[in-house]
Amino acid sequence: MKILEVKDLTVKLDNKTILENINFEVKKGEILAIVGPNGGGKTTLLKTILGFIKPYRGKVEILGLPPKKAVKTGKIGYLPQKNNTPKKFPVSVLDVVMFGLVNSKLSKNEKLQKALEYLDYVGMKDFKDRPFSDLSGGQQQRVSIARVLVAEPEIIFLDEPSTGIDVVAQESFYEFLKKLRDQKNITVVMVTHDVGAVAKYVDKVAGLNRYLHFYGSPKDFFKKDILSKLYGADIELIVHSEECVTCEHFRFKTEDKTC
Amino acid sequence: MLDVLTIPFMQNAIIGGILLAVLLSVLSIFINIKNWSFINVGISHATFGGLALGVYLGVSPISLGLAFAITTGFFIGYISKKGNIHEDISIGILFSISMALGVIFLTLTPNYTSDLFTFLFGNILTITKQDIYLLVIFSIFTFGYLYFFFQKILFCCYNEEVAYTSGINTNFYYYSLITIIAVATVLAVKLVGVILASAMIILPAATTSQMFWHYKKIIITAVLLSIIIVFAGIFVSYQYNLPSGATIVFIYGIVFFITIFVKNIIQVIQHGSS
Ligand SMILES: Nc1ncnc2c1ncn2[C@@H]1O[C@H](COP(=O)(O)OP(=O)(O)O)[C@@H](O)[C@H]1O
Ligand SMILES: [Mg+2]
Numbered sequence: 162m163k164i165l166e167v168k169d170l171t172v173k174l175d176n177k178t179i180l181e182n183i184n185f186e187v188k189k190g191e192i193l194a195i196v197g198p199n200g201g202g203k204t205t206l207l208k209t210i211l212g213f214i215k216p217y218r219g220k221v222e223i224l225g226l227p228p229k230k231a232v233k234t235g236k237i238g239y240l241p242q243k244n245n246t247p248k249k250f251p252v253s254v255l256d257v258v259m260f261g262l263v264n265s266k267l268s269k270n271e272k273l274q275k276a277l278e279y280l281d282y283v284g285m286k287d288f289k290d291r292p293f294s295d296l297s298g299g300q301q302q303r304v305s306i307a308r309v310l311v312a313e314p315e316i317i318f319l320d321e322p323s324t325g326i327d328v329v330a331q332e333s334f335y336e337f338l339k340k341l342r343d344q345k346n347i348t349v350v351m352v353t354h355d356v357g358a359v360a361k362y363v364d365k366v367a368g369l370n371r372y373l374h375f376y377g378s379p380k381d382f383f384k385k386d387i388l389s390k391l392y393g394a395d396i397e398l399i400v401h402s403e404e405c406v407t408c409e410h411f412r413f414k415t416e417d418k419t420c
Numbered sequence: 421m422l423d424v425l426t427i428p429f430m431q432n433a434i435i436g437g438i439l440l441a442v443l444l445s446v447l448s449i450f451i452n453i454k455n456w457s458f459i460n461v462g463i464s465h466a467t468f469g470g471l472a473l474g475v476y477l478g479v480s481p482i483s484l485g486l487a488f489a490i491t492t493g494f495f496i497g498y499i500s501k502k503g504n505i506h507e508d509i510s511i512g513i514l515f516s517i518s519m520a521l522g523v524i525f526l527t528l529t530p531n532y533t534s535d536l537f538t539f540l541f542g543n544i545l546t547i548t549k550q551d552i553y554l555l556v557i558f559s560i561f562t563f564g565y566l567y568f569f570f571q572k573i574l575f576c577c578y579n580e581e582v583a584y585t586s587g588i589n590t591n592f593y594y595y596s597l598i599t600i601i602a603v604a605t606v607l608a609v610k611l612v613g614v615i616l617a618s619a620m621i622i623l624p625a626a627t628t629s630q631m632f633w634h635y636k637k638i639i640i641t642a643v644l645l646s647i648i649i650v651f652a653g654i655f656v657s658y659q660y661n662l663p664s665g666a667t668i669v670f671i672y673g674i675v676f677f678i679t680i681f682v683k684n685i686i687q688v689i690q691h692g693s694s
Binding site for chain 1: 449453454455571572574575577578579581582583584585586587588629632633634635638
């Protein structure tokens, strides 16, 4: 069953074409990773899907509805790339997670239990009464993820969720997303730079750089012609062995020479 | 000393002043977290044009003041949604024109020059029973609105995009909050005048957010502090024959700076000993 459909989508910002003729579909329960170079239009794609940006051409449907109607169902979760919350925002960590339940019909006590359960899930329960603005970027990110998940959405959009989370925690974070999908059949659409994780945890990859250069399963993604088309011809891949393609140490030379 | 409480117009002043103190200090949390002081200054100054036009035309100044305030609030709100509000010259020009028109209307109106001073600086002793009824009704409405929607409004302030994707009608809360702030500002004009009305709605939470980080404590202390300050201001201005609005705002300002000063001292001591 398809839960997200992007059809013939072209997006222009300030008369500049950012996305051109994008087509893809996501089925319920799939994990999709959107990858591509900086400025490739990943954030713009998410924002268009969610209805913040009006397409120049084409259409988007989530849960069978146009974006502005779909968000009203409360079944969508969104973690933006930049958290532009005002500095010194006067709420506790627990308050932030409770934001995820503002539309919930649960009793106050049930909401509290649920918020604590999800804070525990992301390993931030001990911080519940601390000022949200005192946390590090990575800690805020985890709390925000709890805020997204506590609403038990059907589909979540995560824009570079692992920013600020260290590499070890990233691994368990993707593990966690996969578990979430397996248990609750949540659909996950995430933007990531962590190409290594892509192979291991996701069902589909979208390679985006103005055009959708690639859409398919991760095993087909790691081919030199696709990667060079996406990231530019001069990219040099370091692939130690066949296994390394699927191991988490897979990196591009430009980012990391340790592989 | 407390005989001032038995004078009827002083009773009106005190009841009206305290009602306003409670209303404005609760709203001040939003002005502070959204950095909306500019919106508020714009609204209060634009109000002056409406009030003066009302006097000139001989129709209810307060209705025209409200109309000007809400229109300006929507306009500034719209601009600030589009981009960086502080870079937008049109806002500054808009409320300057409104003030300039206000001065012209008032000087064109025979026998009304005394109103200029009242509008600019307020006169708490002109608060009538009718003003108090209006304040009570509006306060009940505002607190009802906040009682039901506070979490959602706070969520919108936290991150509007996220609130929107969670199914919250962010535009509704944005513009309804601006409207409420605009109306509250017009009601405050009677007390402290257009020039100082914004201070009444900026300073309470600006002060108590120096003391506490959580919004509940910020609001509760802002309310208590404002009641004390307004009460003290009315009393001092009566005792020494000073303008009430200026006295109240002056005390607010002093308390604000004392708070910052004490906070810095505490920080220096804590750093010094650790
Ligand atoms: N509001 C905007 N107006 C004009 N151009 C924009 C705007 N937002 C982003 N862009 C441009 O769109 C392109 C894609 O940006 P973005 O979607 O943030 O890329 P990514 O998330 O893949 O790094 C960039 O070239 C950026 O400069
Ligand atoms: Mg981005």
